[in-house]
Structures are given as structure tokens and as C-alpha cells.
Amino acid sequence: MEGFCEPAYGVRSLGDVVPAAAHALGSPLGPAPTGLTLPDAASYVVFLIDGLGARLLERYAHAAPYLSSLLAGSSPMTAGVPSTTTTSLTSLGTGLTPGAHGLIGFTTRVPGTNELLNALLWDRDVDPVQWQPHQTAFTSLQYAGVRVTVVNKREFNGSGLTVAAHRGADYVGVDRVGERIAAVVAASRPAPRQPTLTYVYDGDLDWTGHRWGVASSQWLQQLAMIDHEAEQLRDALPPDRRLLVIADHGMVDVPASERIDVNNNDDLRSGVALVGGEARFRHLYCSGGAVPDVVATWRSVLGERAEVMTRGEAITRGWFGPVDPSVLPRIGDVVVACRGDFAVLSTEGFPYESKLIGMHGSLTPDEMLIPVLLD
Structure with a gap:
């Protein structure tokens, strides 16, 4: 079974994109990432395609002739851990590791409660500025004189x-x-003494992969449509504006035979007070004193299909980068990272998971490696 791909924080990871772009725009925010250098320009457009893993693009290059033409001479970077949208988008916008910005999963425990924060849907009782109090890299760039614009769906504003x-x-x-392409062209126009960074997002490929799987004709058709969109965007932009196409994570298809449901297994439920995360990367919040037994049981039941470790072991491994003390209780007492095409469902808390085919969140190369495509 193929090994895990560890995150390349500070070298060539998603959180290094804006710092690298800042250097290229002539407004550095700090030391340049050691493994990600971008050519100088007065304007950068960062187009993030949700779910477009580097390996998926290589595997299905025939469906994306424009994007795959940019693979020559490029090498992928890594997502953070877990390899999921909420964590990745926050790493991009803040320039921080997951352990610093604190969005360390799709769902995580709200400290001091038995409630989970769904970071996509959010909770009105949780202040996002208190949850993630650090100044974003986007804010820092604005202060440095770069005009930064996010182009995204109206509902996300x-x-x-x-x-x-x-x-x-x-x-x-x-x-x-x-209107997305027109908005990017307008927002990315640099002024004589004001460079621009424009971030634009498309989530349709990820949705299609979850629903139909990455080997499906539906996913391939959606990839072809997004490839055409990216090419249209490049054609609409003047030559002096650089287009950087990236992703937030990849995806793997999980067959029915490779799924286990916590709610159908008494051993896996024992000692676990709350199940968070997502099917490919679980946060387990344990009852008092139950951590050693939970680790032993989960390792015994799952075997080589997953890496099961304590919070401390995962932090020592460097999975989340340096972890702020306020973020510690959001991480599961036990974390479970799936290997291969295996998944741990929790249908009682997350009934929709049984309907998904494509999933992500773990550290396999198909999930962790994301493209860096420059035009």
C-alpha cells in the first residue's frame, strides 16, 4: 500500500502560495518560501479549482488539454492536513499552517462543548474572528499596497x-x-503603483467528484468544462497578468467494500464521546482516560487500512505544523488517517457520507499533491 505524503509547510505547500506571490509582486510579507518561487509580475490571478489533485490531472490529462499543457516543467505542491477544503482555503488566505489558523478539519469540536463546528456551514454562535484571530495574508498584502480581490459566489460573501x-x-x-471571468479581468487590472492579487474559486469539480466519483463520465465532463473555463480566463487576461492555477486537495473513490461505519461497530464506539472530521480523516474525542484503549482498539480493528495515533503523536509527526495552544482541544484526542481507498463512516452524525463516492481528507498522494500551473 502506497505511503503517505507529508505536508511541505514553509517549502512548497498551499499556505506558501500568497507569500510567494507577494515576493513576485514586489511586496514581500516575510521570508520567501524555500521551494516555491514565482516570476515577477504586476498582477497575479490565482485560480483555485476545488478537488483537482495533481495526480488526477496527470491521469486524466486527455480531458483537460489546456491545463495539462501547463504540467511540463512544473512540480506539485502539497495541501495541509487534513486535505480538505476548509483547511486548505484558510491556509491559502492566511499563509498559516492548520495548527496556527485553527481550521483543522471539516468538522471539529468546539472546545468545552460536545458540539461540532461544521466549517463549511459554520455556526452563528461561533465568531469566525475569534476562531481564527490571526491577520490574514490577504489583509497584510492590502496594507502593503497590493489590491487584493476575492471573486466567488455571492452566497459566500x-x-x-x-x-x-x-x-x-x-x-x-x-x-x-x-461574470466570473469578467470580474477577474476587471479586478486584476494593475495601477501604476498598485499591483494586484485576484483570487477566484470554482467548486463544481469537487461536488461532481463527491457525487459521481473521479472515474465517472460526469467528472470527466466537468473537468473538460473547467479546462475550457481556465483557457477562456487566460485568453481574456492581458499577457502581462500571470495566471496561477492551483487546487485545495485531490480525491479518491471509495468502494462500498472499503467502508466501515462506526455506528455499526460497538468496539469502535467504546470510549469515543464524539466523532468529528470526515470519512477519510477522523477526529475522535474520547471519554476521560479512554485514549489508550481507543487507540489500541482502532488499530486492531482497522489494521493497515488506516494510521491511528494520539493527538500528541500527530503533532510530533508535523501533520498540522506548529500548533497554537488554543487549537489543541480542537484536534481529536485520537486521529485516524485512512490509507488506500478506505473510509470510516459515521452515518449517525453524517448520514450523507454513505451517498458519497469520491472522498478526501487523508495524506495519500492522490489527496495531498496539488498542481502549480503557471501561464
């Missing part, structure tokens, strides 16, 4: 995740491809 991850940037709400 002011959402908890947007505030936590991307506050400080101007926001342009769009819902259609045509």
Missing part, C-alpha cells in the same frame, strides 16, 4: 469561512462563469 480565511480582501460576488 460574509460567511464564517470567508471571514476566517479571506477577510481583508475586496469581495466580488458572481454566480456564472461569464
Whole structure:
């Protein structure tokens, strides 16, 4: 079974994109990432395609002729851990590791409660600025004189995740491809003494992969459509504006035979007070004193299909980068990272998981490696 791909924080990871772009724009925010250097320009457009793993693009290059043409001479970077949208988008916007910005999963425990924060839907009782209190890289760039714009769906403007991850940037709400491209062209226009960074997001490929799987004709058709969108965007941009295409994570298809449901297994439920995370990367919040037994039981039941470790072991491994003390209780007492195409479902708390085919969150190369495509 193929090994895990460890995150390359500070070298060539998703959190290094904005710091690298800042150097290229002539407004450095600090030391340059040691493994990610971008050419100088007055304007950068960062197009993030949700779910487009580097290996998926290589495997299905025939469906994306434009994007795959940019693979030559490029090498992938890594997502953070877990390899999931909320963590990745926050790493991009803040320039921080997951252990610093604190969005360390799709769902995580709200400290002091038995409630989970769903970082996509958010919770009105949780202040996103308190949850993620650090100044974003987008804000720092604005202070440095770079005009930073987020181009995304109207419904995401002011959402908890947007505030936590991307506050400080101007926001342009769009819902259609045509207006998205037009908005990017307008926002990315540099002034004589003001460079620009424009971030634009497309989530349709990820949704299609979850619903139909990455080997499906539906996913391939969606990839072809997004490839055409990216090419249209490049054609609409003047030559002096650089287009950087990246992703937040990849995806693997999980067959029915490779799923186990916590709610159908008394041994896996024993000692676990709350199940968080997602099917490929679980946070287990344990009853008092139960951690050693939970680790032993889960290792015995799952065997080589997953890596099961304590919070401390995962932190020592460097999975989350340096961890802020306020973030510690959000991480599971035990974390479970799936190998291969295995998944741990919790249908009582997450009934929709049984309907998903494509999943992500763990540290396999298919999930962790993301493209860095420059045009």
C-alpha cells in the first residue's frame, strides 16, 4: 500500500502560495518560501479549482488539454492536513499552517462543548474572528499596497469561512462563469503603483467528484468544462497578468467494500464521546482516560487500512505544523488517517457520507499533491 505524503509547510505547500506571490509582486510579507518561487509580475490571478489533485490531472490529462499543457516543467505542491477544503482555503488566505489558523478539519469540536463546528456551514454562535484571530495574508498584502480581490459566489460573501480565511480582501460576488471571468479581468487590472492579487474559486469539480466519483463520465465532463473555463480566463487576461492555477486537495473513490461505519461497530464506539472530521480523516474525542484503549482498539480493528495515533503523536509527526495552544482541544484526542481507498463512516452524525463516492481528507498522494500551473 502506497505511503503517505507529508505536508511541505514553509517549502512548497498551499499556505506558501500568497507569500510567494507577494515576493513576485514586489511586496514581500516575510521570508520567501524555500521551494516555491514565482516570476515577477504586476498582477497575479490565482485560480483555485476545488478537488483537482495533481495526480488526477496527470491521469486524466486527455480531458483537460489546456491545463495539462501547463504540467511540463512544473512540480506539485502539497495541501495541509487534513486535505480538505476548509483547511486548505484558510491556509491559502492566511499563509498559516492548520495548527496556527485553527481550521483543522471539516468538522471539529468546539472546545468545552460536545458540539461540532461544521466549517463549511459554520455556526452563528461561533465568531469566525475569534476562531481564527490571526491577520490574514490577504489583509497584510492590502496594507502593503497590493489590491487584493476575492471573486466567488455571492452566497459566500460574509460567511464564517470567508471571514476566517479571506477577510481583508475586496469581495466580488458572481454566480456564472461569464461574470466570473469578467470580474477577474476587471479586478486584476494593475495601477501604476498598485499591483494586484485576484483570487477566484470554482467548486463544481469537487461536488461532481463527491457525487459521481473521479472515474465517472460526469467528472470527466466537468473537468473538460473547467479546462475550457481556465483557457477562456487566460485568453481574456492581458499577457502581462500571470495566471496561477492551483487546487485545495485531490480525491479518491471509495468502494462500498472499503467502508466501515462506526455506528455499526460497538468496539469502535467504546470510549469515543464524539466523532468529528470526515470519512477519510477522523477526529475522535474520547471519554476521560479512554485514549489508550481507543487507540489500541482502532488499530486492531482497522489494521493497515488506516494510521491511528494520539493527538500528541500527530503533532510530533508535523501533520498540522506548529500548533497554537488554543487549537489543541480542537484536534481529536485520537486521529485516524485512512490509507488506500478506505473510509470510516459515521452515518449517525453524517448520514450523507454513505451517498458519497469520491472522498478526501487523508495524506495519500492522490489527496495531498496539488498542481502549480503557471501561464
